[in-house]
Amino acid sequence: MPDPQIELTIVVNGQPTQVRANPHAPLLTVIEKALAQTQNTGQPASNWELNYGGNVLDPKQKIESFNFPAAATIFLNLKAGIGGAG
Amino acid sequence: MALASRGTDQRVSKRKFAREIREFRRLAGTYRERGWYLAEATFPIAVVVMAAKNVKPPALVMGIRFDYTDYDSIPPSVQLVDPFTSEPYHANDLPTQLKRSVGTTNVQVLGLPDGVALPQLVQHQPLMQAYGDSDTPFLCLAGVREYHEHPGHSGDAWELHRASGAGRLVRLLEIIDRYGTAPITGYNLQLDVKIAGYSQQVVPE
Numbered sequence: 001m002p003d004p005q006i007e008l009t010i011v012v013n014g015q016p017t018q019v020r021a022n023p024h025a026p027l028l029t030v031i032e033k034a035l036a037q038t039q040n041t042g043q044p045a046s047n048w049e050l051n052y053g054g055n056v057l058d059p060k061q062k063i064e065s066f067n068f069p070a071a072a073t074i075f076l077n078l079k080a081g082i083g084g085a086g
Numbered sequence: 087m088a089l090a091s092r093g094t095d096q097r098v099s100k101r102k103f104a105r106e107i108r109e110f111r112r113l114a115g116t117y118r119e120r121g122w123y124l125a126e127a128t129f130p131i132a133v134v135v136m137a138a139k140n141v142k143p144p145a146l147v148m149g150i151r152f153d154y155t156d157y158d159s160i161p162p163s164v165q166l167v168d169p170f171t172s173e174p175y176h177a178n179d180l181p182t183q184l185k186r187s188v189g190t191t192n193v194q195v196l197g198l199p200d201g202v203a204l205p206q207l208v209q210h211q212p213l214m215q216a217y218g219d220s221d222t223p224f225l226c227l228a229g230v231r232e233y234h235e236h237p238g239h240s241g242d243a244w245e246l247h248r249a250s251g252a253g254r255l256v257r258l259l260e261i262i263d264r265y266g267t268a269p270i271t272g273y274n275l276q277l278d279v280k281i282a283g284y285s286q287q288v289v290p291e
Contacts, residue, residue, distance in 0.1 A: 011116075014109045014256025042250035051260065054120075054268050073116055077260040078252055080186065080213065081228055 006063065009073045010034040010050075016073075023064035027057055034076050043078060051075045089235055089244065094156040103129045103154045106255040110134075121267060122259060125169075130154040134259060135169045138270040147267050148181050152255060153231075161244050161253040163231040165222065166214065166262075177216035177223045184213035184225070184265040213265055227261060229253045 005020045008030060017037045021030050031045045050057040052074045057066065068074070107127045110117065114124065121137035121144070132152045138145045149169035154162045165174045166181075175181070188211045192204040216223035224232035229252025234244045244253075251257055 011113060011256070013251040013254045014106070014113075016109075016113065040250060047250075051264070056264075073113070075256075075260060077257050078229075078250055080261050080265070 006068070008068060009071075010076050011073060012038040012040055012076045013078065021063055024062055026060050027063050027066070028059040030063065030074075031059055031076060047079055047081075048076055049079050051077065089160040089231060094159040099154060099157050100129050102157050103132075106154070107132065110255055117259075120263065122263070125149065126172075130157070132255060133167070133172055134255075136259075136263060136267045138267045140268075141270060141272055145270070145273070147270065148175075150259065150262055152258070158248055158253060161229055161231045161234055161248070162255075162258070164225045164227075164258055166225075174222045176220050177214075178219035180214055180223060182214075182266040182270075184262065185210045186213060186265050187211075213261070225258075225262075227258075229258065 004022065004024075006023050008019050008021060010017055010019050010030060012034050015038050017034055019030050019033045019037065021033065027050060028045060031048055031050060035041065035045060035048065045059070050059065052066070052068070052072065057074075107124070110124055117123075119139075121139040123135045123137070124132065125135045126133035130153055132154065133149050134152075135149045136147050138147050146169050149167040149172060151165045151167045151172055151174070152162045153164075167174050188209050190206040190208050193207050195204065198204070213226050214223040215226040224230070224236070226236075227233055228239075228242060228247045229244075233239055234242070247253070
């Protein structure tokens with residue numbers, strides 16, 4: 001039986017890490033795994049965003065819905081937050 | 087108010103700077119596809135040039151100068167600079183203000199019948215802030231030295247963001263790209279039309 005897991009390259013604040021994920025799970029699971037693997041535990045997953053091909057991805061959507069190619073590199077970064085008015 | 091360096095060991099800062107550069111170079115091909123080019127990397131300064139790839143012909147939009155002195159006991163300084171000279175832009179020369187949409191507010195219209203949806207005003211907040219047109223603007227973002235040095239942000243200390251990598255090179259580039267170069271889809275053209283004489287359909291015999 002083929003392995004249902006897919007492997008994605010997630011670049012967390014510039015640091016790449018390989019994440020194996022269930023394609024039927026929401027994308028949020030990828031964020032949580034990538035943060036844990038890179039020991040970025042200071043901020044909750046909701047403060048991070050995934051960017052692929054210039055688009056910010058909805059973490060609630062299933063991973064399979066994005067149809068990532070095999071060599072997909074996805075960028076995970078801290079959100080800007082609401083800045084002060086200077 | 088300048089942040090004190092707290093006697094940072096320069097070897098530590100150099101190692102952390104080297105990590106930022108090494109990680110950037112590891113994915114340099116991917117970043118190039120996005121229009122990011124590392125133009126300078128000599129401790130403590132890194133300069134990245136960003137291009138807008140979605141316009142034809144592509145545009146070299148800006149340089150971003152990072153100063154990682156005493157990192158990471160204090161955050162990096164970040165300035166938008168001329169990509170050719172590395173001179174910081176004045177506020178009135180900025181190629182982009184890094185505007186972000188921060189929600190909508192309903193606009194009250196007197197006399198509008200009940201049940202009619204109120205028009206909404208989309209609010210934009212520039213991440214680049216300055217007091218005057220001739221000032222050097224700063225990036226109003228946690229993880230940036232100028233932000234944490236600003237008296238208005240004394241309640242949002244660098245220490246609250248340091249461990250999450252808020253000052254890391256690629257994280258800051260992602261923010262600048264998202265609000266700066268990625269949204270650029272074309273050129274704004276200004277035509278200067280001058281009357282050069284009269285036109286006529288026929289020349290009488």
